[in-house]
Amino acid sequence: MKAAPFDYVRATSLDEVCALLAEAGDQERKIIAGGQTLVPLMAMRMARPDMLIDVNDVAELAGIEDRGAHVAFGACTRQRTIERSGVVSDRLPLVAKAVRNVGHIQTRNRGTIGGSIVHGDPSAELPLAALALEATLVLKTIGGSREITIDGFFEAAMVTNIEPEELLTEVRIPVWSGARIGTGFHETASRQGDFAIVAAAAQVQLADNGTIARAAVSAGGVAPAPVKLHAFEAALVGKQPSEAEIEAAISLIDEEIDPDTDVHATADYRRRVARRLVARAVLDAAAEAGK
Amino acid sequence: MSDYVEITLNVNGRDRTALVPPRMTLVDCLRDMLRLTGTHVGCEHGICGACSVLFDGEPIRSCLMFAVQAQGHEIRTVEGLTAADGEISDLQDSFWECHAMQCGYCTPGMLVASHALLEENPNPTDDDIREAISGNLCRCTGYQQIVEAVRMTAQRRRETSNG
Numbered sequence: 001m002k003a004a005p006f007d008y009v010r011a012t013s014l015d016e017v018c019a020l021l022a023e024a025g026d027q028e029r030k031i032i033a034g035g036q037t038l039v040p041l042m043a044m045r046m047a048r049p050d051m052l053i054d055v056n057d058v059a060e061l062a063g064i065e066d067r068g069a070h071v072a073f074g075a076c077t078r079q080r081t082i083e084r085s086g087v088v089s090d091r092l093p094l095v096a097k098a099v100r101n102v103g104h105i106q107t108r109n110r111g112t113i114g115g116s117i118v119h120g121d122p123s124a125e126l127p128l129a130a131l132a133l134e135a136t137l138v139l140k141t142i143g144g145s146r147e148i149t150i151d152g153f154f155e156a157a158m159v160t161n162i163e164p165e166e167l168l169t170e171v172r173i174p175v176w177s178g179a180r181i182g183t184g185f186h187e188t189a190s191r192q193g194d195f196a197i198v199a200a201a202a203q204v205q206l207a208d209n210g211t212i213a214r215a216a217v218s219a220g221g222v223a224p225a226p227v228k229l230h231a232f233e234a235a236l237v238g239k240q241p242s243e244a245e246i247e248a249a250i251s252l253i254d255e256e257i258d259p260d261t262d263v264h265a266t267a268d269y270r271r272r273v274a275r276r277l278v279a280r281a282v283l284d285a286a287a288e289a290g291k
Numbered sequence: 292m293s294d295y296v297e298i299t300l301n302v303n304g305r306d307r308t309a310l311v312p313p314r315m316t317l318v319d320c321l322r323d324m325l326r327l328t329g330t331h332v333g334c335e336h337g338i339c340g341a342c343s344v345l346f347d348g349e350p351i352r353s354c355l356m357f358a359v360q361a362q363g364h365e366i367r368t369v370e371g372l373t374a375a376d377g378e379i380s381d382l383q384d385s386f387w388e389c390h391a392m393q394c395g396y397c398t399p400g401m402l403v404a405s406h407a408l409l410e411e412n413p414n415p416t417d418d419d420i421r422e423a424i425s426g427n428l429c430r431c432t433g434y435q436q437i438v439e440a441v442r443m444t445a446q447r448r449r450e451t452s453n454g
Contacts, residue, residue: 001314002335008296008313008359032360039316039355040336052313054360080349104426106340106404109349110356193425 003039004048012057014169018142020053021165031055031167033076034110036103037119061114061169066091070136070172075114079126083108091175094203097185098129104193114168117150120160123196123221125187127154130173131226132201132218138170145169154225176214180206182288184281187220188273190264196221197265198273202281204241206289212236217282222257222274229256229278241286246279253278298362302327303371311358318342320358321368329369329399333428340427343400344368350407352426369399372406382406382444389440393431400427405441415445 011017021029030049032038033056041047055061061076066087073082082088082099089096102108102116102125116126117137127150135150139162153161162168187199198221205214215236220226235249259270299308302325309324316335321327321344333341335354342353345367353366372380382405385391392398401424408415408423415423420441421434429437 001312001316001319003314003316003357005312005314008357010359010362032357035355035357035360036337039357042314043336043354052357056360104340105407105423106343106350106352106426107337107355109346109351191425192422 002045003042004045006049007051008054009051010054010057014058014060014140014167015142017053017055017058017167018140018165020051021167022142024051024164027051029053029164031118033061033112033115034078034107035115036107036111037115037121055167064088066175067172068175069177070174073113073171073173075117075168075170076112077114079103079108079111079113079116080105082113082126092129092133092173094133094183094185094201095126095129095173097183098125098201101125101185101187101189101193101196101199113171117153117171118160118162118168120154120156120158120225121195122154122157122223122225123199124226125185125196125199125201125220128199128201128218128220128226129185130171131228132203132216133173134216134228135174136172137168138172139163139166140169141165141167151228156224159225176203176205178205180289182206182285182290184284184288186277186281186284188277195264198222198270198277200274200277200281202278202285204236204282204285204289206241206286210240210290212239212241212286215282217278219253219257219274219278222259222270224258224260227257229253231256232278236282241283241290243279243283246282250275250279296359296362298359300358300361300363301365303367309358313357313359315358316354317344317356317358317361317366318353320361321353321366324358327368327370331396331399333396338428339397340400340404340424341397343403343427345371345403345407348407348410350404367403369402372402380406381447382409382441385440385444385447386437389436389443391432391436391440397427397429397431401429401437405437405444408441409445409448413445413448415441417442 027050029051187196207213239245331341333339
Protein backbone atom coordinates (compact mmCIF):
# COMPACT_ATOMS: atom_id res chain seq x y z
CA MET A 1 0.00 0.00 0.00
CA LYS A 2 1.47 3.29 -1.04
CA ALA A 3 -0.73 6.00 0.49
CA ALA A 4 -0.29 7.00 4.12
CA PRO A 5 -3.09 5.82 6.44
CA PHE A 6 -6.26 7.92 6.62
CA ASP A 7 -9.80 7.76 7.93
CA TYR A 8 -12.51 7.37 5.34
CA VAL A 9 -16.05 8.75 5.40
CA ARG A 10 -18.55 8.20 2.65
CA ALA A 11 -20.82 11.23 2.89
CA THR A 12 -24.36 11.36 1.57
CA SER A 13 -25.31 15.04 1.93
CA LEU A 14 -23.77 18.48 1.46
CA ASP A 15 -24.40 19.34 5.09
CA GLU A 16 -22.54 16.25 6.24
CA VAL A 17 -19.54 17.14 4.05
CA CYS A 18 -19.49 20.77 5.21
CA ALA A 19 -19.81 19.76 8.87
CA LEU A 20 -16.87 17.35 8.54
CA LEU A 21 -14.81 20.11 6.93
CA ALA A 22 -15.81 22.65 9.59
CA GLU A 23 -14.87 20.28 12.43
CA ALA A 24 -11.42 19.44 11.02
CA GLY A 25 -9.47 21.34 13.69
CA ASP A 26 -5.79 20.45 13.24
CA GLN A 27 -6.59 17.62 10.87
CA GLU A 28 -6.19 17.82 7.13
CA ARG A 29 -9.44 16.62 5.61
CA LYS A 30 -9.64 16.27 1.86
CA ILE A 31 -12.57 15.74 -0.46
CA ILE A 32 -12.28 12.77 -2.79
CA ALA A 33 -14.48 12.69 -5.89
CA GLY A 34 -12.91 11.08 -8.97
CA GLY A 35 -9.52 10.78 -7.29
CA GLN A 36 -7.64 11.00 -10.58
CA THR A 37 -5.38 13.78 -9.31
CA LEU A 38 -5.54 13.17 -5.56
CA VAL A 39 -4.82 9.43 -5.52
CA PRO A 40 -1.56 9.73 -7.51
CA LEU A 41 -0.52 12.57 -5.14
CA MET A 42 -1.29 10.28 -2.20
CA ALA A 43 0.56 7.36 -3.82
CA MET A 44 3.63 9.56 -4.08
CA ARG A 45 3.02 10.86 -0.52
CA MET A 46 2.84 14.41 -1.84
CA ALA A 47 -0.55 14.49 -0.14
CA ARG A 48 -1.22 12.71 3.15
CA PRO A 49 -4.60 13.78 4.43
CA ASP A 50 -5.83 12.56 7.82
CA MET A 51 -9.31 12.00 6.45
CA LEU A 52 -10.86 11.50 3.04
CA ILE A 53 -14.46 12.61 2.63
CA ASP A 54 -15.94 10.73 -0.32
CA VAL A 55 -18.58 12.85 -2.10
CA ASN A 56 -19.48 10.37 -4.84
CA ASP A 57 -22.79 9.53 -3.16
CA VAL A 58 -23.87 13.17 -2.67
CA ALA A 59 -26.62 13.35 -5.28
CA GLU A 60 -26.81 17.18 -5.38
CA LEU A 61 -23.24 17.34 -6.65
CA ALA A 62 -23.80 15.57 -9.98
CA GLY A 63 -25.55 16.74 -13.09
CA ILE A 64 -25.59 19.24 -15.95
CA GLU A 65 -28.33 21.87 -16.15
CA ASP A 66 -28.94 24.35 -18.97
CA ARG A 67 -30.07 27.58 -17.30
CA GLY A 68 -30.10 29.78 -20.38
CA ALA A 69 -27.36 32.30 -19.67
CA HIS A 70 -25.12 29.60 -18.29
CA VAL A 71 -24.77 25.86 -17.98
CA ALA A 72 -24.39 24.66 -14.40
CA PHE A 73 -22.25 21.61 -13.65
CA GLY A 74 -22.46 19.86 -10.31
CA ALA A 75 -18.86 19.70 -9.10
CA CYS A 76 -18.90 15.89 -9.11
CA THR A 77 -20.04 15.62 -12.75
CA ARG A 78 -17.74 13.15 -14.52
CA GLN A 79 -15.61 14.29 -17.42
CA ARG A 80 -17.03 11.39 -19.43
CA THR A 81 -20.59 12.62 -18.76
CA ILE A 82 -19.56 16.06 -20.03
CA GLU A 83 -18.00 14.46 -23.12
CA ARG A 84 -21.25 12.62 -23.87
CA SER A 85 -23.59 15.52 -23.06
CA GLY A 86 -25.74 16.99 -25.83
CA VAL A 87 -26.27 20.14 -23.72
CA VAL A 88 -22.51 20.68 -23.57
CA SER A 89 -21.88 20.09 -27.28
CA ASP A 90 -24.79 22.41 -28.22
CA ARG A 91 -24.29 25.16 -25.68
CA LEU A 92 -20.60 25.01 -24.72
CA PRO A 93 -18.72 23.64 -27.72
CA LEU A 94 -15.42 24.93 -26.31
CA VAL A 95 -15.88 22.76 -23.22
CA ALA A 96 -16.82 19.83 -25.47
CA LYS A 97 -13.58 20.26 -27.44
CA ALA A 98 -11.49 20.67 -24.28
CA VAL A 99 -12.84 17.63 -22.45
CA ARG A 100 -11.87 15.24 -25.24
CA ASN A 101 -8.24 16.11 -24.47
CA VAL A 102 -8.53 15.28 -20.77
CA GLY A 103 -6.59 12.12 -19.93
CA HIS A 104 -7.97 8.84 -21.24
CA ILE A 105 -11.36 7.11 -21.22
CA GLN A 106 -10.46 5.28 -17.98
CA THR A 107 -9.61 8.52 -16.19
CA ARG A 108 -12.50 10.52 -17.70
CA ASN A 109 -14.89 7.88 -16.37
CA ARG A 110 -13.88 8.89 -12.85
CA GLY A 111 -12.44 12.40 -13.07
CA THR A 112 -14.79 15.30 -12.33
CA ILE A 113 -15.01 18.92 -13.45
CA GLY A 114 -14.85 20.13 -9.85
CA GLY A 115 -11.79 18.07 -9.00
CA SER A 116 -10.05 19.30 -12.10
CA ILE A 117 -10.71 22.94 -11.13
CA VAL A 118 -9.93 22.78 -7.40
CA HIS A 119 -6.63 20.98 -7.96
CA GLY A 120 -5.57 23.63 -10.47
CA ASP A 121 -3.06 21.65 -12.47
CA PRO A 122 -1.49 24.31 -14.74
CA SER A 123 -1.83 22.06 -17.80
CA ALA A 124 -5.42 20.86 -17.20
CA GLU A 125 -7.95 21.45 -19.98
CA LEU A 126 -11.23 22.03 -18.12
CA PRO A 127 -9.88 24.86 -15.95
CA LEU A 128 -8.55 26.41 -19.16
CA ALA A 129 -11.92 26.37 -20.93
CA ALA A 130 -13.75 27.51 -17.78
CA LEU A 131 -11.28 30.37 -17.39
CA ALA A 132 -11.60 31.48 -21.03
CA LEU A 133 -15.39 31.68 -20.62
CA GLU A 134 -15.21 33.32 -17.17
CA ALA A 135 -16.98 30.66 -15.16
CA THR A 136 -18.45 31.30 -11.73
CA LEU A 137 -17.66 28.91 -8.89
CA VAL A 138 -20.03 28.22 -6.01
CA LEU A 139 -18.23 27.41 -2.75
CA LYS A 140 -20.20 26.16 0.22
CA THR A 141 -19.44 26.07 3.92
CA ILE A 142 -21.57 24.96 6.83
CA GLY A 143 -22.64 28.58 7.35
CA GLY A 144 -23.49 29.58 3.78
CA SER A 145 -22.00 29.87 0.35
CA ARG A 146 -20.17 32.33 -1.85
CA GLU A 147 -19.91 32.78 -5.59
CA ILE A 148 -16.60 33.81 -7.08
CA THR A 149 -15.30 34.35 -10.57
CA ILE A 150 -12.73 31.83 -11.74
CA ASP A 151 -10.29 34.53 -12.86
CA GLY A 152 -7.99 34.80 -9.83
CA PHE A 153 -8.96 31.39 -8.41
CA PHE A 154 -5.78 29.75 -9.67
CA GLU A 155 -3.00 30.90 -7.41
CA ALA A 156 -0.02 28.75 -8.43
CA ALA A 157 0.68 25.21 -9.63
CA MET A 158 -1.79 22.97 -7.74
CA VAL A 159 -2.76 25.86 -5.45
CA THR A 160 -6.22 27.42 -5.65
CA ASN A 161 -8.07 29.99 -3.58
CA ILE A 162 -10.39 27.63 -1.75
CA GLU A 163 -10.51 27.65 2.04
CA PRO A 164 -10.02 24.34 3.90
CA GLU A 165 -13.63 24.42 5.14
CA GLU A 166 -15.09 25.13 1.71
CA LEU A 167 -16.59 22.66 -0.76
CA LEU A 168 -16.89 23.50 -4.47
CA THR A 169 -20.48 22.57 -5.31
CA GLU A 170 -21.15 24.05 -8.73
CA VAL A 171 -19.35 25.40 -11.79
CA ARG A 172 -21.39 27.83 -13.91
CA ILE A 173 -20.03 28.39 -17.39
CA PRO A 174 -21.61 31.30 -19.33
CA VAL A 175 -23.24 30.69 -22.72
CA TRP A 176 -22.80 33.56 -25.18
CA SER A 177 -25.95 34.84 -26.83
CA GLY A 178 -26.27 35.68 -30.51
CA ALA A 179 -24.99 34.11 -33.70
CA ARG A 180 -21.62 33.75 -35.47
CA ILE A 181 -19.80 32.19 -32.52
CA GLY A 182 -16.97 29.73 -33.02
CA THR A 183 -14.46 27.88 -30.86
CA GLY A 184 -10.95 26.51 -31.17
CA PHE A 185 -8.87 24.30 -28.90
CA HIS A 186 -5.32 23.11 -29.46
CA GLU A 187 -2.77 21.38 -27.34
CA THR A 188 0.55 19.70 -27.73
CA ALA A 189 1.45 16.72 -25.57
CA SER A 190 3.90 13.84 -25.80
CA ARG A 191 1.01 11.55 -26.69
CA GLN A 192 -2.75 12.09 -27.05
CA GLY A 193 -4.16 12.21 -23.53
CA ASP A 194 -0.90 13.00 -21.76
CA PHE A 195 -0.52 16.18 -19.76
CA ALA A 196 -0.47 19.16 -22.12
CA ILE A 197 2.88 20.83 -22.59
CA VAL A 198 0.98 23.86 -23.90
CA ALA A 199 -2.76 24.22 -24.51
CA ALA A 200 -4.85 27.07 -25.91
CA ALA A 201 -8.61 27.70 -25.86
CA ALA A 202 -10.46 30.38 -27.83
CA GLN A 203 -14.04 31.44 -28.40
CA VAL A 204 -14.80 34.22 -30.86
CA GLN A 205 -17.92 36.08 -31.97
CA LEU A 206 -17.94 37.91 -35.30
CA ALA A 207 -19.82 41.13 -36.06
CA ASP A 208 -21.94 41.51 -39.22
CA ASN A 209 -19.00 43.11 -41.03
CA GLY A 210 -16.83 40.08 -40.27
CA THR A 211 -14.63 41.70 -37.64
CA ILE A 212 -14.09 40.16 -34.23
CA ALA A 213 -16.74 41.49 -31.85
CA ARG A 214 -15.82 39.42 -28.82
CA ALA A 215 -12.90 37.14 -27.96
CA ALA A 216 -12.17 34.85 -25.03
CA VAL A 217 -8.71 33.29 -25.06
CA SER A 218 -6.69 31.39 -22.46
CA ALA A 219 -3.49 29.37 -22.40
CA GLY A 220 -2.27 26.53 -20.17
CA GLY A 221 1.14 25.07 -19.43
CA VAL A 222 2.67 28.53 -19.84
CA ALA A 223 2.67 29.76 -16.24
CA PRO A 224 2.21 28.29 -12.74
CA ALA A 225 -1.55 28.61 -13.35
CA PRO A 226 -3.74 28.83 -16.48
CA VAL A 227 -3.75 32.35 -17.94
CA LYS A 228 -6.55 34.39 -19.41
CA LEU A 229 -4.96 36.51 -22.14
CA HIS A 230 -6.74 39.79 -21.41
CA ALA A 231 -4.53 42.15 -23.42
CA PHE A 232 -4.52 39.87 -26.44
CA GLU A 233 -8.32 39.45 -26.26
CA ALA A 234 -8.80 43.23 -26.16
CA ALA A 235 -6.47 43.73 -29.12
CA LEU A 236 -8.46 41.31 -31.28
CA VAL A 237 -11.72 43.20 -30.94
CA GLY A 238 -12.54 45.18 -34.07
CA LYS A 239 -9.92 43.35 -36.15
CA GLN A 240 -10.50 41.14 -39.16
CA PRO A 241 -9.78 37.53 -38.13
CA SER A 242 -6.98 37.21 -40.68
CA GLU A 243 -3.64 35.53 -40.09
CA ALA A 244 -1.93 38.88 -40.53
CA GLU A 245 -4.06 40.65 -37.92
CA ILE A 246 -3.68 37.83 -35.39
CA GLU A 247 0.05 37.69 -36.05
CA ALA A 248 0.27 41.43 -35.43
CA ALA A 249 -1.33 41.03 -31.99
CA ILE A 250 0.21 37.71 -30.90
CA SER A 251 3.32 39.22 -29.29
CA LEU A 252 1.01 40.65 -26.60
CA ILE A 253 0.79 37.20 -25.03
CA ASP A 254 4.55 37.25 -24.28
CA GLU A 255 3.93 39.65 -21.41
CA GLU A 256 0.98 37.67 -20.09
CA ILE A 257 2.64 34.28 -19.81
CA ASP A 258 5.49 33.13 -17.57
CA PRO A 259 6.53 29.60 -18.48
CA ASP A 260 9.09 27.50 -16.62
CA THR A 261 11.57 25.00 -17.93
CA ASP A 262 10.92 21.44 -16.81
CA VAL A 263 11.67 17.89 -17.93
CA HIS A 264 9.07 18.12 -20.73
CA ALA A 265 10.05 21.40 -22.39
CA THR A 266 12.09 24.55 -21.98
CA ALA A 267 10.48 27.89 -21.16
CA ASP A 268 11.56 29.20 -24.57
CA TYR A 269 9.93 26.27 -26.36
CA ARG A 270 6.70 26.82 -24.44
CA ARG A 271 6.72 30.49 -25.44
CA ARG A 272 7.08 29.65 -29.11
CA VAL A 273 4.48 26.90 -29.01
CA ALA A 274 2.06 29.12 -27.06
CA ARG A 275 2.17 31.77 -29.79
CA ARG A 276 1.40 29.21 -32.48
CA LEU A 277 -1.35 27.34 -30.61
CA VAL A 278 -3.09 30.51 -29.45
CA ALA A 279 -3.07 31.90 -33.00
CA ARG A 280 -4.38 28.60 -34.38
CA ALA A 281 -7.14 28.39 -31.77
CA VAL A 282 -8.31 31.91 -32.62
CA LEU A 283 -8.15 31.27 -36.38
CA ASP A 284 -10.14 28.03 -35.96
CA ALA A 285 -12.69 29.81 -33.80
CA ALA A 286 -13.11 32.64 -36.30
CA ALA A 287 -13.39 30.21 -39.23
CA GLU A 288 -16.09 28.26 -37.38
CA ALA A 289 -17.90 31.50 -36.47
CA GLY A 290 -17.87 32.60 -40.11
CA LYS A 291 -19.55 29.43 -41.40
CA MET B 292 -7.06 5.92 12.60
CA SER B 293 -7.72 3.86 9.50
CA ASP B 294 -9.48 0.94 11.11
CA TYR B 295 -10.22 -1.96 8.82
CA VAL B 296 -13.52 -1.70 6.97
CA GLU B 297 -15.63 -4.61 5.75
CA ILE B 298 -16.71 -4.13 2.16
CA THR B 299 -18.85 -6.12 -0.23
CA LEU B 300 -18.26 -5.83 -3.94
CA ASN B 301 -19.94 -7.62 -6.78
CA VAL B 302 -16.98 -9.02 -8.69
CA ASN B 303 -17.62 -10.84 -11.96
CA GLY B 304 -21.22 -11.48 -10.92
CA ARG B 305 -20.48 -12.75 -7.39
CA ASP B 306 -20.73 -10.83 -4.14
CA ARG B 307 -17.34 -10.87 -2.46
CA THR B 308 -16.54 -9.57 1.00
CA ALA B 309 -13.17 -8.32 2.20
CA LEU B 310 -11.73 -6.59 5.25
CA VAL B 311 -9.57 -3.73 4.03
CA PRO B 312 -7.77 -0.70 5.40
CA PRO B 313 -9.04 2.50 3.73
CA ARG B 314 -5.70 3.09 2.03
CA MET B 315 -5.80 -0.20 0.13
CA THR B 316 -6.39 0.43 -3.57
CA LEU B 317 -9.00 -1.53 -5.46
CA VAL B 318 -6.35 -3.34 -7.50
CA ASP B 319 -4.54 -4.51 -4.36
CA CYS B 320 -7.85 -5.70 -2.92
CA LEU B 321 -8.68 -7.64 -6.09
CA ARG B 322 -5.27 -9.27 -6.24
CA ASP B 323 -4.25 -9.73 -2.61
CA MET B 324 -7.59 -10.18 -0.82
CA LEU B 325 -9.78 -11.75 -3.48
CA ARG B 326 -6.89 -13.55 -5.23
CA LEU B 327 -7.96 -12.36 -8.67
CA THR B 328 -4.47 -11.88 -10.05
CA GLY B 329 -5.51 -11.42 -13.68
CA THR B 330 -5.61 -7.65 -13.19
CA HIS B 331 -2.04 -6.42 -13.21
CA VAL B 332 -0.58 -3.69 -11.06
CA GLY B 333 2.00 -1.62 -12.89
CA CYS B 334 2.81 1.99 -12.13
CA GLU B 335 0.35 2.36 -9.21
CA HIS B 336 -0.31 6.01 -9.97
CA GLY B 337 -2.55 6.08 -13.01
CA ILE B 338 -0.19 6.12 -15.96
CA CYS B 339 0.11 2.61 -17.41
CA GLY B 340 -3.47 1.26 -17.55
CA ALA B 341 -2.48 -2.33 -16.67
CA CYS B 342 -4.95 -2.30 -13.77
CA SER B 343 -8.00 -1.37 -15.88
CA VAL B 344 -11.26 -2.99 -14.76
CA LEU B 345 -14.90 -2.28 -15.49
CA PHE B 346 -16.58 -0.33 -12.70
CA ASP B 347 -20.36 -0.39 -13.12
CA GLY B 348 -19.68 -1.26 -16.77
CA GLU B 349 -17.20 1.53 -17.54
CA PRO B 350 -13.42 1.09 -17.74
CA ILE B 351 -11.46 2.71 -14.91
CA ARG B 352 -8.00 2.42 -13.36
CA SER B 353 -8.25 0.32 -10.23
CA CYS B 354 -5.02 1.78 -8.79
CA LEU B 355 -6.74 5.19 -8.63
CA MET B 356 -9.64 4.04 -6.49
CA PHE B 357 -9.54 2.88 -2.91
CA ALA B 358 -11.28 -0.44 -2.36
CA VAL B 359 -13.60 1.12 0.26
CA GLN B 360 -14.95 3.40 -2.47
CA ALA B 361 -16.08 0.39 -4.50
CA GLN B 362 -18.39 -0.83 -1.71
CA GLY B 363 -21.70 -1.86 -3.29
CA HIS B 364 -20.51 -1.47 -6.88
CA GLU B 365 -20.07 -3.94 -9.73
CA ILE B 366 -16.54 -4.78 -10.80
CA ARG B 367 -15.62 -6.86 -13.80
CA THR B 368 -12.04 -7.98 -14.19
CA VAL B 369 -10.28 -9.76 -17.03
CA GLU B 370 -11.29 -13.07 -15.40
CA GLY B 371 -14.90 -12.01 -15.95
CA LEU B 372 -14.48 -11.61 -19.71
CA THR B 373 -14.41 -15.36 -20.29
CA ALA B 374 -17.57 -17.44 -20.71
CA ALA B 375 -19.05 -19.27 -17.72
CA ASP B 376 -17.37 -22.53 -18.81
CA GLY B 377 -13.98 -20.82 -18.83
CA GLU B 378 -13.74 -20.64 -22.61
CA ILE B 379 -11.88 -17.50 -23.70
CA SER B 380 -13.90 -14.79 -25.43
CA ASP B 381 -13.73 -14.00 -29.14
CA LEU B 382 -11.74 -10.87 -28.25
CA GLN B 383 -9.21 -12.89 -26.28
CA ASP B 384 -9.07 -15.39 -29.13
CA SER B 385 -8.27 -12.57 -31.58
CA PHE B 386 -5.48 -11.33 -29.27
CA TRP B 387 -4.06 -14.87 -29.40
CA GLU B 388 -4.45 -15.16 -33.17
CA CYS B 389 -2.92 -11.73 -33.94
CA HIS B 390 -0.16 -12.21 -31.36
CA ALA B 391 -1.32 -9.01 -29.68
CA MET B 392 1.02 -9.51 -26.74
CA GLN B 393 4.53 -10.47 -25.89
CA CYS B 394 5.32 -10.19 -22.20
CA GLY B 395 1.63 -10.06 -21.31
CA TYR B 396 1.89 -7.34 -18.71
CA CYS B 397 -0.47 -4.89 -20.42
CA THR B 398 -2.81 -7.61 -21.74
CA PRO B 399 -5.54 -7.59 -19.05
CA GLY B 400 -5.81 -3.80 -19.29
CA MET B 401 -5.82 -3.90 -23.06
CA LEU B 402 -8.55 -6.57 -23.05
CA VAL B 403 -10.72 -4.62 -20.61
CA ALA B 404 -10.31 -1.35 -22.56
CA SER B 405 -11.03 -3.06 -25.90
CA HIS B 406 -13.96 -5.00 -24.48
CA ALA B 407 -15.52 -1.73 -23.24
CA LEU B 408 -14.98 -0.11 -26.64
CA LEU B 409 -16.73 -2.92 -28.51
CA GLU B 410 -19.64 -2.88 -26.07
CA GLU B 411 -20.19 0.80 -26.79
CA ASN B 412 -19.18 0.87 -30.45
CA PRO B 413 -19.42 -2.40 -32.41
CA ASN B 414 -17.99 -0.73 -35.55
CA PRO B 415 -14.92 1.19 -34.38
CA THR B 416 -12.54 2.86 -36.80
CA ASP B 417 -8.81 2.38 -36.22
CA ASP B 418 -8.78 5.85 -34.68
CA ASP B 419 -11.52 4.81 -32.25
CA ILE B 420 -9.50 1.72 -31.31
CA ARG B 421 -6.34 3.76 -30.78
CA GLU B 422 -8.25 6.27 -28.66
CA ALA B 423 -9.76 3.46 -26.55
CA ILE B 424 -6.37 1.92 -25.75
CA SER B 425 -4.50 5.23 -25.54
CA GLY B 426 -4.49 5.02 -21.75
CA ASN B 427 -2.75 1.63 -21.80
CA LEU B 428 0.99 1.36 -22.22
CA CYS B 429 2.51 -1.59 -24.08
CA ARG B 430 6.29 -1.81 -24.38
CA CYS B 431 6.42 -4.92 -26.59
CA THR B 432 4.02 -4.94 -29.51
CA GLY B 433 4.16 -1.40 -30.86
CA TYR B 434 0.35 -1.61 -30.58
CA GLN B 435 -0.18 -2.69 -34.21
CA GLN B 436 -1.26 -6.24 -33.43
CA ILE B 437 -3.50 -5.05 -30.62
CA VAL B 438 -5.34 -2.70 -32.98
CA GLU B 439 -5.52 -5.56 -35.49
CA ALA B 440 -6.99 -7.94 -32.89
CA VAL B 441 -9.73 -5.50 -31.90
CA ARG B 442 -10.51 -4.78 -35.56
CA MET B 443 -10.68 -8.53 -36.28
CA THR B 444 -13.07 -9.11 -33.38
CA ALA B 445 -15.41 -6.38 -34.58
CA GLN B 446 -15.31 -7.74 -38.13
CA ARG B 447 -16.03 -11.33 -37.02
CA ARG B 448 -18.91 -10.21 -34.86
CA ARG B 449 -20.42 -8.37 -37.85
CA GLU B 450 -20.00 -11.46 -40.05
CA THR B 451 -21.61 -13.67 -37.41
CA SER B 452 -24.57 -11.34 -36.92
CA ASN B 453 -25.05 -10.98 -40.67
CA GLY B 454 -24.65 -14.55 -41.47
